Amino acid sequence: MIIDFTAAAYLSIAFWASGSLLGLAARGSAVMKRAATGLNLGGSLVMIAFIAMYWSALERPPLRTLGETRLWYAALIPLVGLLVEQRWNISWLKYYCMALAAFFLSINLMHPEVFDKALMPALQSPWFIPHVVVYLVGYVLLAASSVAGWHNIFLTWRKKNTLQNDAIGHYLALLGFVFLTFGLVFGALWAKDAWGNYWSWDPKETWAFIAWLIYLGYLHASSWKVRRLNLQWYLALAFLVLLVSWFGVNYLPTAANSVHTYQQS
Amino acid sequence: MAPHPRKWFHAPWEFREAALAATLTLALGFAVQYSLGGAGITMPAWPLNGIILALIALATLTLGLSFRNHPMVQWLGGIPLGLSLILSLAILSFIGGMVPQGAAGNPAAMQLGLYSIFSSWPFALTVAIFFVNLGLSLVWKTIPFSPKNLQFILFHAGFWIALACGIFGSSDLQRLVVPVYEGRSTSRGLVSGEGRDVVELPFSIKLHDFSIEEYPPQLMFYDPESDRFIMAGSQAVTEVHKGTRVSWKGTDVEVTEFMTSAMPGPSGNPVAAPPSAGIPYAKVRITGSGAQPDTWLSTGGPGMRPYVAGIDSQILIMVPGSPKSYRSAVTLQAEGGRSLEAELEVNKPVNFEGWKIYQMGYDEESGRFSTLSLLEAIRDPWLPGVYLGFFMILGGNALFFWNGIKRSGVQA
Numbered sequence: 001m002i003i004d005f006t007a008a009a010y011l012s013i014a015f016w017a018s019g020s021l022l023g024l025a026a027r028g029s030a031v032m033k034r035a036a037t038g039l040n041l042g043g044s045l046v047m048i049a050f051i052a053m054y055w056s057a058l059e060r061p062p063l064r065t066l067g068e069t070r071l072w073y074a075a076l077i078p079l080v081g082l083l084v085e086q087r088w089n090i091s092w093l094k095y096y097c098m099a100l101a102a103f104f105l106s107i108n109l110m111h112p113e114v115f116d117k118a119l120m121p122a123l124q125s126p127w128f129i130p131h132v133v134v135y136l137v138g139y140v141l142l143a144a145s146s147v148a149g150w151h152n153i154f155l156t157w158r159k160k161n162t163l164q165n166d167a168i169g170h171y172l173a174l175l176g177f178v179f180l181t182f183g184l185v186f187g188a189l190w191a192k193d194a195w196g197n198y199w200s201w202d203p204k205e206t207w208a209f210i211a212w213l214i215y216l217g218y219l220h221a222s223s224w225k226v227r228r229l230n231l232q233w234y235l236a237l238a239f240l241v242l243l244v245s246w247f248g249v250n251y252l253p254t255a256a257n258s259v260h261t262y263q264q265s
Numbered sequence: 266m267a268p269h270p271r272k273w274f275h276a277p278w279e280f281r282e283a284a285l286a287a288t289l290t291l292a293l294g295f296a297v298q299y300s301l302g303g304a305g306i307t308m309p310a311w312p313l314n315g316i317i318l319a320l321i322a323l324a325t326l327t328l329g330l331s332f333r334n335h336p337m338v339q340w341l342g343g344i345p346l347g348l349s350l351i352l353s354l355a356i357l358s359f360i361g362g363m364v365p366q367g368a369a370g371n372p373a374a375m376q377l378g379l380y381s382i383f384s385s386w387p388f389a390l391t392v393a394i395f396f397v398n399l400g401l402s403l404v405w406k407t408i409p410f411s412p413k414n415l416q417f418i419l420f421h422a423g424f425w426i427a428l429a430c431g432i433f434g435s436s437d438l439q440r441l442v443v444p445v446y447e448g449r450s451t452s453r454g455l456v457s458g459e460g461r462d463v464v465e466l467p468f469s470i471k472l473h474d475f476s477i478e479e480y481p482p483q484l485m486f487y488d489p490e491s492d493r494f495i496m497a498g499s500q501a502v503t504e505v506h507k508g509t510r511v512s513w514k515g516t517d518v519e520v521t522e523f524m525t526s527a528m529p530g531p532s533g534n535p536v537a538a539p540p541s542a543g544i545p546y547a548k549v550r551i552t553g554s555g556a557q558p559d560t561w562l563s564t565g566g567p568g569m570r571p572y573v574a575g576i577d578s579q580i581l582i583m584v585p586g587s588p589k590s591y592r593s594a595v596t597l598q599a600e601g602g603r604s605l606e607a608e609l610e611v612n613k614p615v616n617f618e619g620w621k622i623y624q625m626g627y628d629e630e631s632g633r634f635s636t637l638s639l640l641e642a643i644r645d646p647w648l649p650g651v652y653l654g655f656f657m658i659l660g661g662n663a664l665f666f667w668n669g670i671k672r673s674g675v676q677a
Contacts, residue, residue, distance in 0.1 A: 121611035178666045206362040213355040220348045
């Protein structure tokens, strides 16, 4: 390959790492914060440039293999974190996003063969990217809401919690729920085209639905007279369900016949 | 939690009574399921399902509007019961996510419906009450109408509509498997599932050509000792094209010629052949420790044995690529005379006469040479309702997102 993925990946990770360090060291300095944001953006721009060159070299969009789709996550997730910071002043989410992106690139660095894994026909769909990206963003936000929940429980215990902190956890859960809903519906629309049915209780589908119900429950609890601390506990623990639907489904007895396990027979 | 402990069943009812009601619903459902010997619930078909749904909608509307201020009705359409039922549904789905659905297992668990939880009585009863709860909250937020309730209405009405059309329409869904051979025509579909009943479609499908496109074949080392494929270095799979190189333990392999479709010629060397009859061939130069004269490899196919190369105790083989896409060129011909030429492919179904036709599979034994195409014909008259519900949910969520931002004013 003319284009060197290894170099691009290390360059992106270096950008994100230096941007994160600078951002953490910036404290109150606006100039340093801007420089940090520039570095963080740079990391994603390197990935986007790599995807563009790779696309033209392949003469097809690099969406065919799981390894290729990870490139897209790596480029897009940090942008979501930076967007959230811009729009709502939540600055710590972007660090999670960049860590997750670096993690995705590391998987590809450690297993170069993922670039060669062919996508089965059912996965070759225009729905693939929106479905997966929306879900990923949702997962990132809900993971963050769970972290906020633990954080607030700890602060409450130290008698230092504020309404503001609770609001951030609530807010991330709400945003995450919106993305989760989009992911679920996009998946249903795709399933209709690929397998003829928008809903078939596939194990991954079922678990995604459970996670969706749990957060739907959270939103109803938060609009009723439920104690603040109990809501923080709810958010903190709801993430366990999310983890099962995210990673755990492959290890369940029901996984054998899921369309989401992608194991080559 | 109220500051003063409230006694059970003192109006207004709240969480405790709601949790109890949800639990009793589950218990009753499992009891009915068990006593019926594990027979689940089936939805009646059109028009009865439509009538039932209309009656439920009417009853919800009447109840919501006539008894708006009755504490019991308020509780029935309130958040505590809604939340309890949401968690009930999560518990039922959890069973469905842990127990392999449709499998067979412990007889008692079978009788309780754990292996078919989504058509079980506890699930049906929980959904029914949930449906009323959702409907009531919707009636109260919609009448009288106010624009500030729009996101609530979109989300809840969308959910109600999608749920109603999905559940009540499930009995009108027809799914047929239609096997058809190249050059032949058929209008018969087999009902998916157990019975294999034959249904006559209102149109015929003629298959002109079934074709498969494969990913390039791959080079691999095979170790007969351990009966395993050995991956060269970090490259698990190496797609074959002219110039591909693999190295393995001091042996270097380079592909000097590659033919995607060929047949063994008279001299032993392959000659190009049409894709319908040929198989991939690659000429490889092997240098280093296992050096030998240039040799041809092939994947093998019907009546053609694969060409391989022995290197030390290993065998260098070429494995056919996995299917990249497969498609059926068909003519759909309706009884009324309307006809349609179509290419059916996975993820690209075609609509015809109220049916959706899908490319489902083929004879995998023959792989690329299959002349059988398995199509699927699906008729789902309630689908527009489900999609309307989906898009309302998405619209409500988009508003939720936007209003949430405007209202929050969170400062980190």
